[in-house]
Amino acid sequence: MNVKLITMGKTSASYLREGELEYQxxxxxxxxxxxxxxxxxxxxxxTSSNEVKKKEAKLILKQIKPTDQIVLLDENGQDLNSVEFSxxxxxxxxxxxxxxxxxVGGAFGFDKPIYERANDQIRLSSLxxxxxxxxxxxxxxxxxAGSILKREKYHxx
Numbered sequence: 001m002n003v004k005l006i007t008m009g010k011t012s013a014s015y016l017r018e019g020e021l022e023y024q025x026x027x028x029x030x031x032x033x034x035x036x037x038x039x040x041x042x043x044x045x046x047t048s049s050n051e052v053k054k055k056e057a058k059l060i061l062k063q064i065k066p067t068d069q070i071v072l073l074d075e076n077g078q079d080l081n082s083v084e085f086s087x088x089x090x091x092x093x094x095x096x097x098x099x100x101x102x103x104v105g106g107a108f109g110f111d112k113p114i115y116e117r118a119n120d121q122i123r124l125s126s127l128x129x130x131x132x133x134x135x136x137x138x139x140x141x142x143x144x145a146g147s148i149l150k151r152e153k154y155h156x157x
Contacts, residue, residue, distance in 0.1 A: 030146025053111035077121030
């Protein structure tokens with residue numbers, strides 16, 4: 001199964017980028033992984049959040065193939081702990097999903113067409129994090145899922 005992470009914008013903080021690169025490097029032991037960071041939109045302070053979401057949705061939808069399974073990382077998504085997420089991930093892998101695409105939206109979240117296209121939604125936490133931090137947290141959880149499924153010692157329970 002191919003796993004892809006599509007994000008709006010680039011990570012600006014060097015300490016977050018360093019962590020992301022660390023976990024992306026670790027992922028190659030468990031899966032084929034690709035990441036696409038879409039450029040932040042150039043908008044004025046007069047641009048509404050709805051307008052921003054609509055423009056971001058168009059950019060995101062251009063990156064998605066009709067056969068892709070889309071998973072939104074969204075505050076209203078399914079709440080899974082790390083073991084449950086690893087089992088969910090394994091189930092997707094065993095079900096024949098060829099391309100599993102995770103989406104991190106911009107600061108205002110996703111527009112309606114993205115929700116309509118999504119196959120699943122997962123929530124990383126009840127807490128609110130910046131969309132830049134979410135990228136690192138998600139990469140770590142994806143790595144943790146791989147280590148759980150391989151029964152390695154990274155995850156302690």
